[in-house]
Amino acid sequence: MVEGIQSPAQVTYWLMTGQTLFVALNLLGVACFFYIVSKRMAPLIRGERDWRFDRPLVRLERLLQFWLGQWKHPRFPTAGIMHILIFASFLILATQAFSLLVLGVSRNFVLPGSSEGIGLIYVIVKDYAATIVFCCMVVAATRRLVFKPARYAVPARYGKGHPVDAIFLLGLIALLMASESLFEASKAAFQTQQGQPVEFLAALSLPWMLKNVLISTPLPTLQTLHLGAYFVDVLTFYFLLCYRPFGIQFHVETSLFNVYFAKLDRGTVKPVRWGVSDEHLDQVKSFGVKTFEDFTWKHMLDFYSCADCGRCSDQCPANAVGRPLSPRFITIKARDYSFQHYPMFGSSGNGTPLIGSIYSEDEIWSCTTCGACEEECPLLIQYIDKIVDLRRGMIDDGNVPQSLQKPLKALESRGNPYGKMEKKRAEWTKAKDFSQTCAVKTVDGKSNADTLYFVDSITSYDDRMQSIGRATARILDSAGVNFGILGAAEKDSGHDARRFGEETLFMALRDHNVDAIKASGVQHIVTSDPHAYNALKHDYKDVPPVEHISQVICREVKSGNLKLDPVENADNVYAYHDPCYLGRHNQVYDDPRDVLDAIPGLKRVEMDRCRDRSFCCGGGGLMLFYEPKEDERMGVKRVKMAAEAGANVIVTACPFCMVNIEDAIKVAGLEGKMTAIDLAELVDKQLVRPAPVKLEHDKLTGEVLA
């Protein structure tokens, strides 16, 4: 007669006591795991410095939000909710996994307090957690095998996918849940048959169901199942622990650190070298990333932390229009490189140039730095800094695309990418109809202007975009802002030169502008160009606070200082296109919308991709000079999105968006049916004025708007 079920530690296996066997297994499992992880950390130790130890409270808060709170996951509802359930269940089951391992070495171990209060609640919750994880594994495997969501697919140019690996891992996790549940169910069935007090199992949970299946099973079989399930559980646990660092599941271990050390400041670009000031940059032998070891340790940690969920590439406009760039594969290729060149045994690292081996030049130049990938990634993985660093490396090697050479040279010699004369920078203020009604002064330190309108190159020199400059000036004038411009003393903000990897050129432009701004004596800066706004806010130091014109207008309209007339044509439907450097990079989403909503009679719709999911128009700055390989222009896709939303007027707040969108309207054959207007132009048009003013954008956008 069997007295009670024997626990794994009580049994003798192959002449070895259970306790000895499981102590050995635990030690071996933990030792293997630490060996593997130490090998994975080897490139991080060789990687470049990265300063991620500041602002611990902010980091902690973000850890709670994005890691523990899984904040970004519901953006993709099905996969997101499943992930939240799995994540929460894993957290719950961590204690159970620990107690099971201890049970192998301590025969009567029970979790302290598990028979009362919170302990009892835990016993119930953990049964459901195991059931949830098991079901989620089945659903996830079915999705991957049957429904095959497009974002998991691996296009041929990026190599092969790892579907077998993914299914194998899902299977292992399901096996872990099943073995844990069987371990408990066999014990409960045994106790029931023996008439002993039965350990509680939550109704309808996996262990509960298994117990009901096993209720009439002979006792010796239950004993075998109990011990067998324990064995399988321990082996699967350690196998999973040691196997995860070889693939996408490594994020289970790294994600906590990755999220804690994630970049905190939007809109910024990492320095060329952490710890090396601008003054000492000439001592840096090589700029940017050329080999894998040139990446910073945090960027390498990003590579390990990617869950291969495909969300970044799903939102990437470059990927959507068929450019040779998919951010997900920037990571996957680097991770594969690391695994291959930092093996478990043998020598590591070989310093192979990345461009030409795992990345192509076109791939790296195809990025518009729109930030959609970063906004989407649930693990806060960064792409722009890596891409900028790879560009810095190419520029350092003199590897500049043909079409960019001329504008870069012009930026260097003339301070604008068009190669136009410095003295013509303020020509836009001299247009006849404009100068008669709005005088724009040049700030020189002696003038009494307290606000600088930083115009930047495209608005200063491009005939069409000058209209945005004049509209901005008239609005500032109407609002009673005492403003002026730098005129010939202004140079390009350098925003896009920096993001194209031309750090020294950027520094020269920035230093010139900072000196000119300081000399002007202004206390505020306003700009109508989100790229300049981003540069002045994040790339420049020691300059007065900067606002985008949409923020100024919003404030002045709300205070009643600016009044707006109703739209002339109430049939028009407006859609606001969020410029990446105003929206995603600087979180200015509401002000432009509030301004539009303040125009009486204006009908506004939202495009499907709006606000932080806005779809880049094609990129600004130097991207206007780059000719990527693509199937369709981003702007054309964007214009079609506006048409689908039912809009016939696209409002934007960026001169570069205007170039791309106006062009796209023509390419899409929508001329006469759709138009684009800058927010400043629209407000200028609707301003209530004491006397009418002749506006050139009436002519530009008149057909559709009238």
Ligand code: SF4
């Ligand atoms: S920044 Fe934009 S274009 Fe560049 S990889 Fe990310 S989503 Fe794609």
Ligand code: SF4
């Ligand atoms: S980088 Fe982030 S969003 Fe992209 S595949 Fe990896 S985990 Fe998913």
